[in-house]
Amino acid sequence: MSEKEEQFKKIIKENEQRISGICRYYSSNEDDHKDMYQEVLINIWKSLENFRGDAQWSTWIYRVSVNTALGFAKKEIRRQKIFIKQDDERLKDLLDYDDCPTKEKEIMLQALENKINMLSVVDKIIITLVLESVSHKEIASVIGITEPNVRVKIHRIKNELKEMLKNLNF
């Protein structure tokens, strides 16, 4: 087994959940998720030589995953729509809303998903990383902006989403 192959396998094994977590937000169904997951693996393989050790492996993995999910390195911008799952407890923690019956929750999540998809691409990336419990420092490094800027953006996004929930009486 070559050194690259060994390193690749180790990285994927250690970061499987991170990759899957990001792919989850950018895929509408399991097939799409599987395709994207595979595409991330391909790009990790291609980018392995570029790892300079100036960031943690987790940050590096998030960068490759987000960049692949957005697809703007190619000639198309796809999968900019993100998908919120019903069982997203992190979203509940983030926006601090009360639990409600399934039917109402569905409506609320749909409204949230629509609102999130109206945010800018940068804000959408931030939301997905916050929902993945990525630290502000890492988010800053993944996106390429400063940590204070990340904090300001998160604060603004949370307020916008909370305001929307308030208007919907949740």
Added chain:
Amino acid sequence: MKNNNEIDLQNMDTLIHKLQSKDREFKKAVGILQIFFFVLMLIYVVVYVFNPDLSLNQRIGGICYVLAFSLLAFHFRKKHTKYKNVNYSASVKELMTEAEKRYRFWKGNQLISSVLAIILLDVGTYLILIKYSSDKWSLLQIFFGVQVFYLISAAIGFIIGFINWKKEIRPFWKSLKTMLKEFEE
């Protein structure tokens, strides 16, 4: 979702073999392309530079052709490598900035290479055609004829390139520019 990943991990060896074979194919393709351009250059050097039947003007013209083709080959190779080796591990902003530069209509280096190649071809053609000057075709007529030919060719190339860029790339490039502005907000 978990199941999908398990399947992917089980198939990782297959994926790694595919990736390794793609790497090998890419290296092989780049190698073949380099050999192809090298052979082409040799042929041009033999036909246009070392051919004993040619005049000095034609030899200089041949050198201009060889230089122009070498420049174009170098430029296309660089472009191909750049597209192939997109660094996905850069930050989102870096990758987006690079993509915005890559998909501009006018790229500094591309413009310089294209203009230089056209000038070299223009000079080369003129020098090669000098020997055909006669009572019917004066040197001035040949000179203007060559200029008209290359100007029209460059204009057609420019128009086709621009229409293609406007249709295929501009919408994508514009959305990249909009997204880059969002980083500053």
